[in-house]
Amino acid sequence: MLLRATLAGFVLASLTWSVQAETIRIAIGTQDTTINCAAGGLMIRELGLLEKYLPHDGQYKDAKYEIEWKNFTSGAPLTNEMVAGKLDFGAMADFPGSFNGVAFEAAGKHSLFISVLSGSTKGSGNGIVVPNNSSAQSLADLKGKSISVPFASTAHGMLLRAVAAQGWDPLKDVNIIAQAPEVAGSALQANKIDAHADFVPFAELFPNRGFARKIYDGSQAAAPTMHGALVDESYARKYPEVVVAYLRAGIEANRLLAAEPEKYSELIEKVAGIEAEVNYLFHGPLGVQTRDQTWKPEYRQAVGTAIDTLKLMKKADRGLDLDKFIDDQYIRVAFKEAGLDYNAQLANYAPSPLKANDAGTGKPITDFTRVAQIWVKGEPKVRHYASPEAAFTALEELKKDSKEIRAVYAQAQDSGIKLLANQAWFASDSKGQLNAFLLKGQAQHFAQAHGGKVVDFNQAIAAR
Known part of the structure; x- marks a missing residue:
C-alpha cells in the first residue's frame, strides 16, 4: 500500500484517521x-483498471x-456535479477545467488539477470546420460570418485567440x-451556420463523416491545449492512495x-460512437495529440491562459493560484509506483512514436515527415508507408x-x-515528392517556394 509517509510533504502525512x-x-x-x-475515463471503466490498483491493506x-x-x-x-459533491473526480479540458477551479472557489471549496x-x-485538437460546399478555405474567409462554438469550452478560447490574431473585433467582425457539437453537426449539414469551432474530436469527426x-x-494559434483529470481537494486529502490508484489506472490505460x-x-467506437478511424488520428503513432500525463510548462500556461480568458469573458471574477490549483504530487507518486521516470517524460516532447516497416518495401521507416498510412477494412492493423507516393500506389492496387x-x-x-488524407492538399517539391498540408494556401506557398504544384487527394492518386 502507498503509505502516507511516502507522500512526503503532503498535508496528508499528518492525517491519522483510519478508513477500516x-x-x-x-x-x-x-x-x-x-x-x-479516454485514459481518464472510458478505458479505465470498460477494462476495470481502477479495481486493480485500489489499496486493500494497512488502513484500507x-x-x-x-x-x-x-x-x-x-x-x-460535470463541474456542477463536482461542486455539488456528487462527483469526486472529473476529466475535462484546460478551459472548463479552469472554470471548475473557479466554481469550487466560489463555493468556498477547492479542486485540484492532478494530471x-x-x-x-x-494547440492541435481544437479546430474550425465549414460545410463542404463553403467557399471558405481559411479563417480569413470567415470575416462577417457566423461561427458557432460550445461556449466556455477550450475551443471557445481557441476561437477568441484566432479571431484576435486576425485583428478582428469578436463582437463586430x-x-x-x-452551439453544442451534436447540434452543430446538423446545422453544418443544413448550411445553417457558416462555420463551427470545436474541441476533440469534432474538427476531425465531422470531416470524416463527409x-x-x-x-x-488549433496549432495555427500556437496556443497549447490539454485535457486532464481533476479531483475535489478534500477528497484527495482524505484518500490520497485512492487518487494515486486512479492515476495508476490511467497510466495503464495510456x-x-x-x-x-x-x-x-x-473499443472507443463501440462505447462512444466515435469512429475508430478518428480515434486512431489521436491515439495512433504520430497522432494529432500526445497522450502525455506530465505537467509540462506549456500545459500550465494553457490553464493560466484559460483563467485569464474566463475573466475577460466575465465568466469569472477571480483568478486561481496555479501553483496550488495544479498539483502534480499525486501523478509523480503514480509514476514512481509504476516504475516510470516522471522527469524524463516531463522533458519528452516527441509525439507517440512510430516503429514500423514500410508495408510495400519491408524496410524500416526512419523519416517520419512524409509518413502515410492506410487502414484496410477487415485488417486489425494500419499499414504504414514511408511516403504518400508509396501509399497512393498501394491504394490503387488495393482498389x-x-x-x-x-x-x-x-x-x-x-x-x-496527422491528417485525413482525403481532406488534405498535396504539394510537390523539385524532386516530385508529395508533401501534405491541411490548407490549400499552405500547399500553394510550399509549391511556389519549391518549384512544384498543388493537387488534391484524388488528383494525387490519379497521378500515380
Whole structure:
C-alpha cells in the first residue's frame, strides 16, 4: 500500500484517521465522446483498471469501494456535479477545467488539477470546420460570418485567440454563437451556420463523416491545449492512495493505447460512437495529440491562459493560484509506483512514436515527415508507408483487389500533425515528392517556394 509517509510533504502525512470498514465512494465524471479523455475515463471503466490498483491493506484492509461512473458531453455540467459533491473526480479540458477551479472557489471549496491526460503543446485538437460546399478555405474567409462554438469550452478560447490574431473585433467582425457539437453537426449539414469551432474530436469527426471541411487547426494559434483529470481537494486529502490508484489506472490505460491503438480505437467506437478511424488520428503513432500525463510548462500556461480568458469573458471574477490549483504530487507518486521516470517524460516532447516497416518495401521507416498510412477494412492493423507516393500506389492496387478502405492518413509537412488524407492538399517539391498540408494556401506557398504544384487527394492518386 502507498503509505502516507511516502507522500512526503503532503498535508496528508499528518492525517491519522483510519478508513477500516469504511465504504469509500469513488464517483468519476467522464467525457466518453471527448476521446482524448479516454485514459481518464472510458478505458479505465470498460477494462476495470481502477479495481486493480485500489489499496486493500494497512488502513484500507477492510475498506469497501463503491465506484460510480457518470458520462457527460462537456465539462460544465460535470463541474456542477463536482461542486455539488456528487462527483469526486472529473476529466475535462484546460478551459472548463479552469472554470471548475473557479466554481469550487466560489463555493468556498477547492479542486485540484492532478494530471494531464492528452494534449498538444502546439494547440492541435481544437479546430474550425465549414460545410463542404463553403467557399471558405481559411479563417480569413470567415470575416462577417457566423461561427458557432460550445461556449466556455477550450475551443471557445481557441476561437477568441484566432479571431484576435486576425485583428478582428469578436463582437463586430464575426458573429459568435453558442452551439453544442451534436447540434452543430446538423446545422453544418443544413448550411445553417457558416462555420463551427470545436474541441476533440469534432474538427476531425465531422470531416470524416463527409459533411464538413477543416479549415483551421488549433496549432495555427500556437496556443497549447490539454485535457486532464481533476479531483475535489478534500477528497484527495482524505484518500490520497485512492487518487494515486486512479492515476495508476490511467497510466495503464495510456500504455494499452500506445501498444494497440487500433484495438482500443475500436473499443472507443463501440462505447462512444466515435469512429475508430478518428480515434486512431489521436491515439495512433504520430497522432494529432500526445497522450502525455506530465505537467509540462506549456500545459500550465494553457490553464493560466484559460483563467485569464474566463475573466475577460466575465465568466469569472477571480483568478486561481496555479501553483496550488495544479498539483502534480499525486501523478509523480503514480509514476514512481509504476516504475516510470516522471522527469524524463516531463522533458519528452516527441509525439507517440512510430516503429514500423514500410508495408510495400519491408524496410524500416526512419523519416517520419512524409509518413502515410492506410487502414484496410477487415485488417486489425494500419499499414504504414514511408511516403504518400508509396501509399497512393498501394491504394490503387488495393482498389483493384476490391479492398474497402477505412481511412488514409498523411502527416502535415508544416505542423507534423496527422491528417485525413482525403481532406488534405498535396504539394510537390523539385524532386516530385508529395508533401501534405491541411490548407490549400499552405500547399500553394510550399509549391511556389519549391518549384512544384498543388493537387488534391484524388488528383494525387490519379497521378500515380
